[in-house]
Amino acid sequence: MAKNNSDEVVCALDYAFRRIGGKHKARIMWYIFKKNNVLRYGELKRMIGNITPKMLTQTLRELEEDKLINRKVYAQVPPKVEYSLTQTGMELIPFLDHVGAWGRKQMEKENYTA
Amino acid sequence: MAKNNSDEVVCALDYAFRRIGGKHKARIMWYIFKKNNVLRYGELKRMIGNITPKMLTQTLRELEEDKLINRKVYAQVPPKVEYSLTQTGMELIPFLDHVGAWGRKQMEKENYTA
DNA sequence: AGCATTAGTATCTTTTAGCATACTATATAT
DNA sequence: ATATATAGTATGCTAAAAGATACTAATGCT
Numbered sequence: 001m002a003k004n005n006s007d008e009v010v011c012a013l014d015y016a017f018r019r020i021g022g023k024h025k026a027r028i029m030w031y032i033f034k035k036n037n038v039l040r041y042g043e044l045k046r047m048i049g050n051i052t053p054k055m056l057t058q059t060l061r062e063l064e065e066d067k068l069i070n071r072k073v074y075a076q077v078p079p080k081v082e083y084s085l086t087q088t089g090m091e092l093i094p095f096l097d098h099v100g101a102w103g104r105k106q107m108e109k110e111n112y113t114a
Numbered sequence: 115m116a117k118n119n120s121d122e123v124v125c126a127l128d129y130a131f132r133r134i135g136g137k138h139k140a141r142i143m144w145y146i147f148k149k150n151n152v153l154r155y156g157e158l159k160r161m162i163g164n165i166t167p168k169m170l171t172q173t174l175r176e177l178e179e180d181k182l183i184n185r186k187v188y189a190q191v192p193p194k195v196e197y198s199l200t201q202t203g204m205e206l207i208p209f210l211d212h213v214g215a216w217g218r219k220q221m222e223k224e225n226y227t228a
Numbered sequence: 229a230g231c232a233t234t235a236g237t238a239t240c241t242t243t244t245a246g247c248a249t250a251c252t253a254t255a256t257a258t
Numbered sequence: 259a260t261a262t263a264t265a266g267t268a269t270g271c272t273a274a275a276a277g278a279t280a281c282t283a284a285t286g287c288t
Contacts, residue, residue, distance in 0.1 A: 007164070009221075013140050013210060016217035021135040023246075026127050041265050050121070052247055057266060077255035078264040088220065095212050096127060102205060103130035107123075137276075155235055166277055171236060191285040192234035230288090237282070244275070252267070258260085 019066045024048060024059050026096055029068065029085060033093050037084045044083065068092070133180045138162060138173050140210055143182065143199060147207050151198045158197065182206070 009015045020026050031047050032039045039047075045056055060083060063069045068089035074080040085093070123129045134140050145161050146153045153161075159170055174197060177183045182203035188194040199207070 010163075011141065012214045012217035012221060013144055014217075015221055016213045017135065017140055019217075020213075021131065026131055027125065030127055042263095045265090049124075050247095052249090053266060054248095054268085055246060058246090073265095076264090077253085078262080079254090079266075081265060091216060092213075095209055095216065098209050098212070099130045099134075099206075100126045102209070103126035103128075103133075106202065107126060107129055156233095159235090164277095166279090167236060168238085168278095169276060172276090187235095190234090191283085192232085193236075193284085195235060232287085233285095235283095238280085240278085240280105242275105242277070245273085247272075248270090250268085253265095255263100257262080 019063075019068065020092065022059060022062070024051060024055070025063060026099075028059060028063065029089055029092065030096050030100070032069065032083055032085055033090075033096075037090075038082050039084070041081050041083070063089075133177075133182065134206065136173060136176070138165060138169070139177060140213075142173060142177065143203055143206065144210050144214070146183065146197055146199055147204075147210075151204075153197050155195050155197070177203075 009018065020029070027048065028044060031044060035043070041056070041060075044060075045051065045053070048056065051059075060069065060071070064071050067086055070084045070086055072082045072084070074082070123132065134143070141162065142158065145158060149157070155170070155174075158174075159165065159167065162170065165173075174183065174185070178185050181200055184198045184200055186196045186198070188196070
């Protein structure tokens with residue numbers, strides 16, 4: 001477990017949200033998925049925009065540790081590292097899709113009333 | 115918006131996770147749902163266990179502000195306050211169910227290998 | 229008068245998440 | 259020899275989330 005491992009996981013929902021609840025985690029997974037399940041570090045960085053290299057690396061390492069993404073290093077210079085979703089990570093995609101749809105709907109609603 | 119409103123929402127996924135990504139938010143919604151969509155403050159507190167009244171109140175207020183739960187106050191002494199999911203909140207239940215199932219599966223897997 | 233009950237507040241401290249900025253390694257191309 | 263590209267590290271800082279602990283209001287009950 002990567003984040004918030006200070007105290008015990010209390011249930012499956014808790015377990016899940018510790019893994020994907022970080023500020024950029026869901027988005028990173030979504031971006032990788034959308035780019036045919038392969039994305040390089042630099043591409044990811046550019047897509048996210050406002051993230052420091054430290055945070056991006058840290059987040060990617062946590063996702064990797066939690067078996068949600070794979071990290072493939074090519075023995076090249078300059079370096080090339082590709083990230084992809086694992087099978088386990090892939091299984092979260094429908095969820096992210098639905099939550100995203102829910103979010104989109106709410107955002108539209110807010111625009112109507114506000 | 116309640117949490118993380120410092121910078122702009124960048125996409126629907128971001129929007130959604132700001133609303134339900136808090137430490138106890140998903141669980142609170144799930145508990146309310148499971149108890150026939152009505153739960154009092156004290157019950158909630160006992161069910162969550164390790165939460166301070168400050169945190170619980172704050173979390174509930176954020177969920178309310180985000181229109182995910184209703185807060186119904188009875189004019190009684192001692193006080194009685196009931197929380198329930200709004201329609202919008204209800205729409206998240208299938209997803210919470212899905213993620214919970216995913217989490218449960220992963221937890222079982224981990225127990226096998228570890 | 230004093231106690232129990234419920235849903236909180238108030239204040240302070242600690243912990244965690246995230247940001248800013250500068251730096252590194254190294255093969256290849258010029 | 260120097261510049262370029264890529265995927266990061268290192269160090270220090272700020273902001274946000276969360277925790278600990280003590281307290282309150284108001285009424286009915288004894």
